[in-house]
Amino acid sequence: MTTGRPLIQAQGLVKRFGDFTAVDGIDVEVRAGEAFGFLGPNGAGKSSTMRMIGCTSPPSGGELRILGMDPVRDGPAIRARLGVCPQLDNLDPELTVRENLTTYARYFGIPRRVARARATELLDFVQLGDRADSKVEPLSGGMKRRLTIARALVNEPDIVLLDEPTTGLDPQARHLVWERLFRLKQQGVTLVLTTHYMDEAEQLCDRLVVMDGGRIVAEGSPRALIERHATREVVELRFAAESQEAFAGKLDALGERVEVLPDRILVYVPDGDAAVAEVAALGLHPANVLVRRGSLEDVFLHLTGRTLVD
Numbered sequence: 001m002t003t004g005r006p007l008i009q010a011q012g013l014v015k016r017f018g019d020f021t022a023v024d025g026i027d028v029e030v031r032a033g034e035a036f037g038f039l040g041p042n043g044a045g046k047s048s049t050m051r052m053i054g055c056t057s058p059p060s061g062g063e064l065r066i067l068g069m070d071p072v073r074d075g076p077a078i079r080a081r082l083g084v085c086p087q088l089d090n091l092d093p094e095l096t097v098r099e100n101l102t103t104y105a106r107y108f109g110i111p112r113r114v115a116r117a118r119a120t121e122l123l124d125f126v127q128l129g130d131r132a133d134s135k136v137e138p139l140s141g142g143m144k145r146r147l148t149i150a151r152a153l154v155n156e157p158d159i160v161l162l163d164e165p166t167t168g169l170d171p172q173a174r175h176l177v178w179e180r181l182f183r184l185k186q187q188g189v190t191l192v193l194t195t196h197y198m199d200e201a202e203q204l205c206d207r208l209v210v211m212d213g214g215r216i217v218a219e220g221s222p223r224a225l226i227e228r229h230a231t232r233e234v235v236e237l238r239f240a241a242e243s244q245e246a247f248a249g250k251l252d253a254l255g256e257r258v259e260v261l262p263d264r265i266l267v268y269v270p271d272g273d274a275a276v277a278e279v280a281a282l283g284l285h286p287a288n289v290l291v292r293r294g295s296l297e298d299v300f301l302h303l304t305g306r307t308l309v310d
């Protein structure tokens with residue numbers, strides 16, 4: 001859904017720390033009802049951007065409008081309409097699961113009775129209803145993250161900001177978080193998230209920007225980005241040799257593009273199985289062959305010459 005009114009508008013947005021420019025003049029527009037992502041490796045400037053959007057860090061330059069307001073002048077009014085799920089959980093370990101929500105609700109002036117009812121509803125939503133009266137400490141990482149997401153929803157926000165929502169979680173816990181976020185998206189909640197996981201971006205984001213070194217290097221839907229910068233299929237070949245380089249030249253004719261990584265060669269092709277047959281016909285015998293679909297990882301590699309997670 002990309003037809004909604006713009007909720008976040010950034011033009012030439014800059015964040016500097018002393019001489020260092022962490023966010024280097026980015027243009028972003030997030031519309032109502034979409035799930036928007038900032039994808040990039042560590043240090044790309046994603047969290048710095050999120051903090052500016054969350055009104056906890058003033059921009060050093062450029063224009064930023066959140067819900068039509070100025071984050072420096074109207075910080076409290078904007079924050080009242082945002083839900084924030086920070087990178088590191090900052091739940092109160094002294095309180096129970098339910099109290100973490102009801103106490104947070106008080107910051108927004110939500111009446112006690114309403115807060116209690118909403119807490120029950122939200123704990124059910126994040127599948128923590130049966131842990132409502134337990135303390136936070138013994139919860140698993142995935143449960144804490146789900147509780148943080150529930151807390152971000154206490155004030156029925158217009159925009160939910162999620163900084164690396166599944167970093168540090170095991171695969172099962174990640175899938176549960178993804179599933180809940182997908183439900184929110186279906187309910188029409190506007191989600192803005194940062195991630196360095198391309199599968200997370202592909203699963204959740206309607207539209208995303210790829211960031212590197214404080215700049216936006218590409219923008220679009222996951223599918224459009226993959227169509228533009230990768231191919232339908234990718235063949236990964238590993239040769240049992242010190243260097244993969246020696247084999248790369250022989251593979252050039254096979255695909256649209258060949259990328260040589262330290263441990264493998266990627267061949268970008270429309271049909272992976274046909275390319276594998278051609279590799280054999282060339283008399284080459286890789287130790288390992290994998291055919292997969294083109295992904296955002298390939299997009300990032302194409303744009304920056306580096307892999308997302310080094």
Ligand SMILES: Nc1ncnc2c1ncn2[C@@H]1O[C@H](COP(=O)(O)OP(=O)(O)OP(=O)(O)O)[C@@H](O)[C@H]1O
Nearest residue numbers: 017020021022040041042043044045046047048049
């Ligand atoms: N308060 C700060 N003071 C100085 N430098 C900072 C500060 N915050 C961030 N930086 C630097 O700005 C750059 C961008 O950091 P940022 O946290 O925005 O990146 P990121 O893409 O979110 O990566 P990560 O996933 O590691 O948080 C990094 O080089 C970081 O060291």
